[in-house]
Amino acid sequence: MTDTERATDGAVAAAGAHSAHNYHPLPVVVASAEGAWVTDIEGRRYLDLLAGYSALNFGHRHPGLIAAAKDQLDRVTLTSRAFHHDRFGAFCAELAELCGMETVLPMNTGAEAVETAVKTARKWGYRVKGVPDGRARIVVADNNFHGRTTTIVSFSTDPEARADFGPYTPGFEIVPYGDLAALERAVDEDTVAVLLEPIQGEAGVLVPPPGYLAGVRELTRARNVLFMADEIQSGLGRTGATFACAHEGVVPDVYVLGKALGGGVVPVSAVVSSREVLGVFRPGEHGSTFGGNPLACAVGLKVIELLRTGEYQRRAAELGEHLHAELRLLVGDGAVTAVRGRGLWAGVDVDPALGTGRQVSERLLERGVLVKDTHGATIRIAPPLVVGKEDLDWALDQLRAVLRG
Known part of the structure; x- marks a missing residue:
């Protein structure tokens, strides 16, 4: 040796x-x-x-991303959300525009963004849709991978991710990925959201059948249910479009973003949606000390700039x-x-x-x-x-x- x-x-x-x-x-x-x-x-x-x-x-x-990070390191890296900082507004506005949405809730990791999406859907279900308290349900797909928090692994079908971490969080129903009929049967009056990966990465890069995402969009719109697309791995250019949903001409109600949003420099994630959906939050109901910090916003702004070139x-x-x-x-x-x-x-x-x-x-x-x-x-x-x-x-x-x- x-x-x-x-x-x-x-x-x-x-x-x-x-x-x-x-x-x-x-x-x-x-x-x-x-x-x-x-x-x-x-x-x-x-x-x-x-x-x-x-x-x-x-x-x-990437030279542009490293330069953006270095420049911000010389100015300010963290304020917490107790105060405003000069990169936050621009980051939220630019990301909302990239997504064709109105409002951004920045977090750090992908799992945090998924947890934020789950909380968003439940609160929207109670405050806007009128689901009775404690009965909100979210439909997900088998073989999903949305993260590893205790709530997220509660609706995983992967034994390695799920075993020995119970008791599990209720409120989720699992249906076969790509099966629109099964999804339609699972949606009822207490369903507040359908949470899906447009392409399942961890499961082996599984692409759903043609027309599936468009069918999910039509079904959720007809039944007053949020369509939440987890584009943490599939989004921001990976599939040849800014978002994988775009391959079927689909715009969900909620984008869940992460990974590439931080440019490989810092962890950055976000939930992006309409004012009606993310407007359900009030101060103190959800947050993160590091979410939307100046360094993250500086890098994220550069990522958005790179994506705008196509x-x-x-x-x-x-x-x-x-x-x-x-x-x-x-x-x-x-x-x-x-x-x-x-x-x-x-x-x-x-x-x-x-x-x-x-x-x-x-x-x-x-x-x-x-x-x-x-x-x-x-x-x-x-x-x-x-x-x-x-x-x-x-x-x-x-x-x-x-x-x-």
Whole structure:
């Protein structure tokens, strides 16, 4: 074993010795990064095809985002919401306009935004729709991933996320993803919202059947129910459009945003909706010390500016078309059983005879490509939207080599 190999083993061991085992990282220790590439402590470079689960849509250390953060660091980073600051109003206004909405409630993490959406729907149900107190219900889909708080895992169907964290929060009904008839049967007079991921990322990049999202929009509008779209992973350019809902011409009542909104620099999330919906909150009923802080707003404003150019959405659409065409060629050759996704986002189901998704990820790591497995035999591919076509093709060559054994 070389000294550099010992350094990696030592860093991995040190992390394991003092951190809770809530993650199972691949054995790589990243020391620096730029664009779509990262470098480990031994000086080896890897192409990042995970992009922080879409938090790094604009790549590592995007110059504009780093400059915005540095400039704000020299001014003010935190005031709490006890006071106004000079970036807050602009951030809310620009994000509302990007979403075609009116009002923004900023938070920090994606899970916080989902919790905020749940509270919003319930309060709207009681104050606006007139649901009797304590009876509000929210319909969700199976195989969902909306976060890991106790309330959110209460409506998860993933045993790893849910087991041993009860008692669970009531008020949710789970229906099959993509099944509009099942959703219609589940909606009743006490239903206040339908909460869905337009594409289910953690489940393996599952794309619903054509017309499903449009059907959900029609149903929820007809039944006076909020349609809340969790675009934390699918939104902000990932699928080739600013929002994945746009592929069906759908605008929900509520966008739930996170990950890429912070540009890979700071955690930023938000719930975006109409004044009627978010107007149900009064001072003291919901909040966050760090939500909408000056640093977050400065970075978020730059993210919105980048998205307004349309460059990143176009790149995701064009490179995504190429990515999926190449991946589809692998189906049926005995190595890949299915490929799903949209834009620069793909779930690849590997034949279990070749190994688990974890094993395939480890083999790709050895070849300088970073991906992550999910649900046994699936690997997810989601590079930063700044990835070059040549780099993407090189990574596909590595995948082919691994699948050939």
